[in-house]
Amino acid sequence: MARFVVRRLLLLVPILLGVSVLLFVWVRALPGTPAQAILGERATPAAIERFNRQYGLTRPIHVQYWAYMKTTMRGDLGTSVASRRPVTTEIKERFPATVELAFAAMAFALLVGLPLGFFAAKRYGQAFDHSSLFLSLIGISIPVFFLAIILKYVFSVKLGWLPSIGRQDVLIDAEHPTGFYVLDGIVTRNWAAAWDAVQHLILPAIALGSIPLAIIARVTRASTLDVQSEDYVRTARAKGLAPRIVDRRHVLRNALLPVTTIIGLQVGILLGGAVLTETVFAIPGMGSWLKEAIFNHDYPVLQGGILFLAFVFVMVNLLVDIAYGFINPRIRVS
């Protein structure tokens, strides 16, 4: 087991290095050089030359990259051009927003998708099965931002049941020790704030979770169908065990295995969908941050933010792999 983990951890290094090189090159390939971005429009070629020399931009690129790696290792990701704050500070504030949204979306997807898929499999071929299949297909066919707009329009504007933007009512003066607003409310025993944060999460979570919901439902259904026809299940049934116990002890547990692999893959979908959802609901998370950074030509944010996200993404996949390896010993040997 340990060897498995170590092997996967070692894989992490070249991947992250590769991503950082890619980002480094990408940022430098974006229209507009760093000198232009910082110096004045009245800068003369001489001033640009001086700037480049001062900031080490005339050194060979691998030397620059090494210097960049050193500052990044120290934890300094630069300063945002748009907000004039350190990138790391912005990440500290915005990352929890996206994570909270992703968690809420995932929770929604699991809470609805798992039972949906399971029962569709149990009622294979019946109306429930067909309709759940159709529903999940629609789930992946609706663009996330379109669904977000519809939800916002119906439940916020027309019905007024839920708030339309942001993470928190602007008037609530709540403390945020963790940065996860729902958790913060609970931790500080500010129940109104916690509930307010939940209300702000409901619509975005549904919009963002629609695709994972559909996928989880389908995969659960497929794997439940597979497991149901397996020998050990048939044996258990032949033994005379009550169907409900068979379901719980054998079918469910094994059917959920493929779902855990899928969860890891969902993170990428969630991050991409977060950009769109956060834009529609004006949530100050990583998604909307990166989108604005592109329009504002905020290179430090792009470089630092995307690198951070890639790191998180890879780590999550690693954790999922480890978890899966834990659950399913056969994988460890491959």
Added chain:
Amino acid sequence: MSLAEVEGVRIEHEHLPSGLWRETGRRLLRNPGAIVGFVFVLLFVLIAIFAPLIAPYSPTEQNLSLLADGCCPGPSWAHPMGVDELGRDELSRVMYGARYSLVIGVVSVTVGLSIGLLLGAIAGGFGGFADSIVMRAMDIMLAIPGLLLAIGIVSLLGPGLVPVMIAVGVATVPIFSRLLRGAILGQRDTDYVLAAQSIGVRRRSILTGHILPNSISPVIVAGTLAMATAIIDVAGLGFLGLGPQDPSTPEWGTMLTNANSYLSTAPFLALFPGLAVVMVVLGFNLIGDGLREALDPKLRGRL
């Protein structure tokens, strides 16, 4: 980037010897979902191709006098889908939008498919060092979430329709490369390949003559599903403002962005392009789904 990526994991190891096409076709026709999907897609393709002939108006012609009472006149006999904020006929715009979506889907998938298959063939065919390099490259690409990767490519090339197509296409490369590599690896030890190798057939011929034809089915399924996600992702990128920079372009994603500002007075402006996207994407997903069920050896026993 969603279903194709996920399901790609599953179809890697499924392959058919040729000759079962007829049975596949028969099973497909028995699947009501696939038929509906086929109808949707056919409708979409026909509208896209014949838009200039069947659209009642030009998609860019403005008729500002229609907006004298504010925005915007809803569906009527003269304008069955209403009129947009610049006095343009919405129905014609939705029809022309189909052309953009069709081209976008085809181009992105072709780009992703060709590059992906090439890389997959190299990785699987040559193995060893080439394999690890290609797979590490794919891992790096997959380390960046799909939409963000597309955003990254677009910001490099500048916003616009062509960069968006390239970006979406490139983002599908890992799916296809992994697919073909898996198919090759899966078939490497089969009897006919071993037999061919023992006779002395060259690696390249084995690849093109045996392995590739047998890998076509998962590629077709992945390709269909990739079309679906390509259309959605381009709409998403358009919504973020990275698509066609001319706001009068009748592209569904751009139209959805513009419609957002008129939601309180003219919600139909968002409804029609949105429904169009959903229907077309649903169509491709239904077909892809149907194909996969039709080709799945495991399900063969059940039916």
Added chain:
Amino acid sequence: MGKGLKIMLALVAIALVATTAAFATANRSHASDTLVLGSEGDPVLLDGALVSDGPSLRVISQMWEGLVGLKPGTTKVVPALATSWTTSKDGLQWTFNLRKGVTFHDGTTMDAKSVCYNFNRQYTLPANLQGENTNYYWFTVFGGYAKPATGNPGPDKSLYHGCKIVNPSTARIILNRPSSSFLAALALSNFGIASPDALVKYKADAATIGSDGVIRPLGTFATEHPIGTGPFKLESWRIGDKLVLARYDKYWGTKAKLKRVIIRPITDSTARLQALQSGELDGMNLLSPQDVPTVAGNSSLKVLSRPAFNIGYVGINQKIGPLSNLKVRQAVAYGLDRKAVIGAFYGGRGQVANQFLPPLVEGYAAKGVPEYPYDPEKAKTLLKEAGQTLPVTLEFWYPTDRPRGYMPDPPRNFQAFAASLEKSGFKIVPHPAPWRGGYVAGVQSGKAALYLFGWTGDFGDPANFLNVHFGAENTQFGFNNAALFKLLQQADAESNLDKRTLLYQQASIDVMKLLPMVPYANNRPALAFKKNVKGYIPSPVEIEPLNLVSVE
């Protein structure tokens, strides 16, 4: 799963929906000592010397005061930090008697020393902050620096000569030539008096400029400590989230009825309206014309209108391409279908502008103005006469994200104008850019050939419209017409009001003959508020004092 479990799940779902609906409207009302406003964007900076945009000025005006101010709802000049003033016979010396006992938010005293410090600060700005790109109002009103950077006007061109501390409560501003608009200009927040202590301590003048013209301050004055004498002070500002103003309890004048004002930037007009409709905002700036009927029909909301004190125009940079040729510019004017745009996009609240001055301003020429009705054929003829091969390709800039009082929906205006120009012998290359992220800076530094722009008056004087834009060479318009400059300077210096009005009418007509831009709209901007918000007096200059506002 048994039936029992299913029933339980169903009950939970129903309970969730019910509580959500119940809590929905309960949370929406809040303490009446706080006001939540939705603005169309974040301020750029909170330093009056370095900004020219509405959102910034609307916040700065709550925290800073000038020597004079405007009577709410009007453009009438009234005393503020100065209680009275006298002018010397030659019009060059303006002596201001300052109010006593006024303190800045940091506790320091406001006196003649602070007044002169502020004026001299702008006069002696470092080279990289000079110029209309970064220091717009000083540049356009006073037009000169002590140590000008290359290309900037120096002391010889400057209206400002110096400031003398006569005694702690009397400050004298000395001009190089007489000006009739000078006093009204002092009402601008850009010439507000900030605490010299804070200006020094928080390094207000240290900044770098990007190639997109955007200022990046190195100190924290303009972002955290914009200390003035006004009824509100800055409590906190998080870009993209909210800006919080807190009541300054030691204010010398009418203390604010509100304890706090929270300003939320929501750039998307639809989202802003939705936030108001759902109760998350108490009021919002810039209601789109197409949404006015929706608000008017809502029983808990009301629409407020500002007078039409603005001008929307299609700007022309004569340094680019064939635009230096008058016939080409005339072709642009004939090629814009302005009537259709106003009729369709302004919800009945706008009217076609035939000159740069809005009808409300003295100097508006009621007759004699050259007209340019939409005429595509004439445009094509003019282009051919100018020796151009059709179609003439021009880049047309427009902002993607910031509605303005004169231009509620820029992309829409752009599309309509581009279409009519393309029918008139032009080929239009669209160039969209975000307002704050390069559009304004790009336009003001002369990068745009054709562009959508406009102006909302800052004070009720034609100089604020005409002299600011056409009184001297301006990178935005890229032309140098000595005769026009001279006429406008003459008009501004003229002390006889009737003669002044005549001169300005002549200048307005001349501008329309020279066509440095094509005006198209005067609009009555709309705001939306909850019915229980009282005391908000819409102002023609789009800056309303919040210390008079209360929530019932």
